[in-house]
Amino acid sequence: xxxxxxxxxxxxxxxxxxxxxxxxxxxxxxxxxxxxxxxxxxxxxxxxxxxxxxxxxxxxxxxxxxxxxxxxxxxxxxxxxxxxxxxxxxxxxxx
Numbered sequence: 001x002x003x004x005x006x007x008x009x010x011x012x013x014x015x016x017x018x019x020x021x022x023x024x025x026x027x028x029x030x031x032x033x034x035x036x037x038x039x040x041x042x043x044x045x046x047x048x049x050x051x052x053x054x055x056x057x058x059x060x061x062x063x064x065x066x067x068x069x070x071x072x073x074x075x076x077x078x079x080x081x082x083x084x085x086x087x088x089x090x091x092x093x094x095x
Contacts, residue, residue: 004059022046
């Protein structure tokens with residue numbers, strides 16, 4: 001059974017946020033390889049164009065038993081390509 005393992009992570013905070021503010025999240029894939037994916041999540045105060053925080057990870061697709069990297073499936077890769085930076089796909093969510 002294949003799975004993703006985190007390889008690297010980062011986060012940066014630019015402005016304070018607090019409950020009960022409405023937040024908008026933006027998700028993008030920065031790099032898509034044959035066995036890894038790098039992505040970022042931007043956290044925006046509702047109505048603002050600049051993020052209050054940005055975080056990201058690089059995940060490697062591995063075999064769950066051997067923990068060796070393996071090529072991700074075509075269907076998974078096609079789904080991630082929709083979020084690849086520079087494409088027109090957009091997904092919105094509110095907290």
